[in-house]
Amino acid sequence: MRNVESGSGANGLKRQVVESLIPQKKPLFHLCFKFLLGLGLLIMCYTLSSGSLSWKTFPFQGHYNRLLNWNNLSKLKVNLSEIKETTQSPTALPTVAPTGIQYHQAYPRNYHFIMDNPEVCKTKTPFLVLMVPVAPRNVEARDAIRQTWGNRSLVQGQVVITLFMLGLSGDADVQQQEKIQQENLQHHDLIQSNFMDTYLNLTIKTMVIMDWLATRCPTAAYAMKIDSDMFLNIDNLVIMLCTPGMPQVNYLTGMLMWDRPVVRSKDSKWYVSEELYPDPSYPTYTLGMGYVFSNDLPKKYVEISKLIKPFNIEDAYIGMCMKKLGLAPTSPPNPSQFKAYNQRYNRCEYSQIITYILGSAQELINYWTDLKRPEPPC
Ligand SMILES: *[C@@H]1O[C@H](CO)[C@@H](O)[C@H](O)[C@H]1NC(C)=O
Ligand SMILES: *[C@@H]1O[C@H](CO)[C@@H](O)[C@H](O)[C@H]1NC(C)=O
Ligand SMILES: *[C@@H]1O[C@H](CO)[C@@H](O)[C@H](O)[C@H]1NC(C)=O
Ligand SMILES: CC(=O)N[C@H]1CO[C@H](CO)[C@@H](O)[C@@H]1O
Numbered sequence: 001m002r003n004v005e006s007g008s009g010a011n012g013l014k015r016q017v018v019e020s021l022i023p024q025k026k027p028l029f030h031l032c033f034k035f036l037l038g039l040g041l042l043i044m045c046y047t048l049s050s051g052s053l054s055w056k057t058f059p060f061q062g063h064y065n066r067l068l069n070w071n072n073l074s075k076l077k078v079n080l081s082e083i084k085e086t087t088q089s090p091t092a093l094p095t096v097a098p099t100g101i102q103y104h105q106a107y108p109r110n111y112h113f114i115m116d117n118p119e120v121c122k123t124k125t126p127f128l129v130l131m132v133p134v135a136p137r138n139v140e141a142r143d144a145i146r147q148t149w150g151n152r153s154l155v156q157g158q159v160v161i162t163l164f165m166l167g168l169s170g171d172a173d174v175q176q177q178e179k180i181q182q183e184n185l186q187h188h189d190l191i192q193s194n195f196m197d198t199y200l201n202l203t204i205k206t207m208v209i210m211d212w213l214a215t216r217c218p219t220a221a222y223a224m225k226i227d228s229d230m231f232l233n234i235d236n237l238v239i240m241l242c243t244p245g246m247p248q249v250n251y252l253t254g255m256l257m258w259d260r261p262v263v264r265s266k267d268s269k270w271y272v273s274e275e276l277y278p279d280p281s282y283p284t285y286t287l288g289m290g291y292v293f294s295n296d297l298p299k300k301y302v303e304i305s306k307l308i309k310p311f312n313i314e315d316a317y318i319g320m321c322m323k324k325l326g327l328a329p330t331s332p333p334n335p336s337q338f339k340a341y342n343q344r345y346n347r348c349e350y351s352q353i354i355t356y357i358l359g360s361a362q363e364l365i366n367y368w369t370d371l372k373r374p375e376p377p378c
Contacts, residue, residue, distance in 0.1 A: 106203045106310030106317065108193075108211035108302055114168075115184055115192040120161055121217035127158035128238060129220045129295070131209045134228040136169040136180055136197055141228040144361035146187065148368035149232040156238040161220075163189050164228075165209050167197025199269070199312075202288075206314040207305055213298035221248065223298065226290040231356040231364060233371075236337060237292070240354065243333055251294040252322060252329040254286030255338040255355075260316070276311040285319025286329050289340060290355045300325055345370070351377035 121129075130150065134141055142164050150162035169176050184190040193208045195201055206225060213223050222241050226232060240246075260282045263270040301321045308320055322328060332338055337354040345367050350356070358364050371377065 105201075106207050106308075107305055108204070108207040111193045111195045111204070111208055113191065113193050113212070115181075115190050116212065116216055117163070117184070117188055117191060118216045120163070120188065121219060124159050124161075126161045126217070126220045127222065128155075128160045128241065129213065129217055129223040130160065130162040130232070130234075131165055131191075131213070131223060131225050132162065132228050133165045133202065133205045133209065133225070136166045136176060136192075138228060139179075139183065140361045142183075144364045145228065146189075148364055149234045150189075152234055155234050156242065158238050158242070160234065160238065161217075163191055163212075165205055165212070166190060166192040167195045167201065167205060167208075168192075170196060170198065201312075202314040203310050203312055203317045206318065207302065210298035210301045210305075213295060214302050218295065218299070220295045222251075222292060223295050224290060224292045225288070226355070227288065227357075229358055229360075230290055231342075231350065231353075231358050231367060232290065233350065233352075233354050236352070236354045240333060240337070241292070247294060247330070249294050249296045250325075250327050252286060252291060252297060252318070252327070253293070253332045254291030254329070255289070255340060256329055256331055256335070257282070257285050257287055257315075257319075260285075270313060272311045272313060276309065282313070282316040283319045283323040284329055285316045285322070287338075287340065288315030289357055290338070291315065291318070291329075292332075347371060348378035 132142075132145060132150075145162065145164075152160055154160070166180065180190060180192065184192075191209075191212055193205075195204045195208065197205070209225060213220070217223075224237070262272050262277055262280055262282060264274070265271060301318065304321050304324050308317070308324055311317060319329065332354075337352070339353050339356045342356045342358060345363075347370060350367060350371050358367070
């Protein structure tokens with residue numbers, strides 16, 4: 001949860017969310033059809049549970065299964081009878097989905113990888129893996145990162161890998177998907193999973209990152225989830241992680257957020273309903289712009305996420321996973337190195353920090369190029 005409106009990564013996602021909020025142009029008969037379908041299903045359900053009609057005799061079985069994506073009759077009966085008990089209006093049944101993500105949705109093994117580059121951690125054992133969630137269409141941000149902090153495979157003598165995490169672009173654009181495949185052939189740095197890449201689905205994206213780390217890269221020592229609109233002083237990060245005494249397990253650090261109230265205003269981008277998250281505040285968490293963790297944690301997050309009702313604030317969700325695991329995030333050795341809002345570029349300051357949020361991909365290239373000049377920065 002970040003109080004920033006700018007940023008290439010966030011913008012791309014924000015655009016998709018805006019699009020998904022625009023009511024779809026559905027003709028009236030479409031809605032009528034859905035209404036009738038719902039009514040029909042309910043009648044079918046009653047009929048079936050009373051045993052007077054065999055499912056096999058129903059001629060549209062395949063059609064309805066495809067339409068509703070329910071392949072298992074016993075599940076359908078259970079779910080429908082449950083809904084019958086809890087809802088008053090049968091018309092609300094098949095069409096109305098609650099906003100926000102559903103109970104099971106953040107469990108990453110509900111999704112599968114379309115691209116997973118499993119060889120990257122087999123050919124070398126990384127010290128640090130940088131995982132960058134980014135909107136599929138945001139190739140500009142990816143290219144800027146590839147030219148700057150993502151272009152370092154050896155930092156302070158340690159192997160570092162940078163990968164980008166994508167979902168499916170909302171419009172199911174075939175051309176867009178082909179471009180992404182081409183891009184991966186060229187760089188071998190894209191991980192893609194089959195969930196819809198939207199702002200409200202960022203918790204799924206984070207959990208899929210955790211699943212990839214747990215299953216495709218368990219030998220790495222540390223990992224970082226870092227947004228695509230960030231400046232990262234990668235040398236300072238590796239220096240921090242190599243500090244003697246740095247914990248090697250159960251370690252999560254970044255900019256710590258304590259006692260943050262849950263946003264209940266429906267107009268907010270960070271709105272979470274009491275139904276999804278009843279407590280008035282979040283457990284301690286690390287701000288989503290960039291958090292660093294020992295690589296034993298992803299597997300534990302994936303496991304524990306089965307027990308946690310998901311909500312759409314990915315960084316607070318990781319805080320919730322930590323709490324359920326009986327763990328807490330740790331302050332970084334030097335907390336002032338994790339900075340969020342960038343007033344203006346200052347070369348000396350940028351040589352000492354680890355993170356800063358930027359306004360554009362061009363800023364990243366400009367500041368990086370300037371910082372790398374040979375003159376001493378301070
Ligand atoms: C349908 O669901 C039941 C119970 O959930 C399960 O035992 C059965 O194997 C499922 N059948 C198929 C075809 O998935
Ligand atoms: C990464 O840096 C190397 C040299 O430092 C350069 O040749 C290469 O083009 C850079 N990669 C990208 C994607 O910019
Ligand atoms: C999140 O992703 C799932 C799986 O692709 C999709 O069914 C759902 O509509 C998405 N939710 C939002 C709010 O975008
Ligand atoms: C209570 C119950 O069995 N609910 C089921 C409804 O359907 C979903 C998806 O098919 C199952 O995961 C639930 O277990």
